[in-house]
Amino acid sequence: GAVVSQHPSRVICKSGTSVKIECRSLDFQATTMFWYRQFPKQSLMLMATSNEGSKATYEQGVEKDKFLINHASLTLSTLTVTSAHPEDSSFYICSAARGYTGELFFGEGSRLTVL
């Protein structure tokens, strides 16, 4: 199947710093990528839809200025958590839709811990 790579898998940072998470589709071009947040034993909460070359579409309740999303190429989308606080600690997962099928493929996820 298609491969989506996410990096870093784990990151620990101090409160107030910014953290960037990368999501790459390795063997297909992804015009659309999605970012999810997952709390322990809970579902995947869609944060935003990232479209190549345009601004991301954020879900209601997700702060655009805190969670900056950039989709500069057909194979790379980044999520930057700005001025991170302990409540931002979570598991963040990206996914990419393969255009001709609409199938969704997930990255490995990034566990963010803000001290």
Place this chain on the structure above:
Amino acid sequence: GENVEQHPSTLSVQEGDSAVIKCTYSDSASNYFPWYKQELGKRPQLIIDIRSNVGEKKDQRIAVTLNKTAKHFSLHITETQPEDSAVYFCAASIAGNQFYFGTGTSLTVIP
């Protein structure tokens, strides 16, 4: 946006028995319904999907049914095995533009 509900939240079955997980969705424009299996600490993996022009799809021990009129779809796992134990998520999508997930079902298969 789309609202996807999933039941039950937890499910325990004896090995060899069947397991059924049900989801409902709200947006009649949704036309793609994948199911994902997520093992602890790992990424969700697609196990089966169905599109709105099909009522049922089967892949070995796994099957999915879709009722567009009632806006619900179900995952059926037959002859369950311990390795089927995981969290299962349903999702609904409009042409792959956005994906909304159900709340997940933690399945435990008891040997």
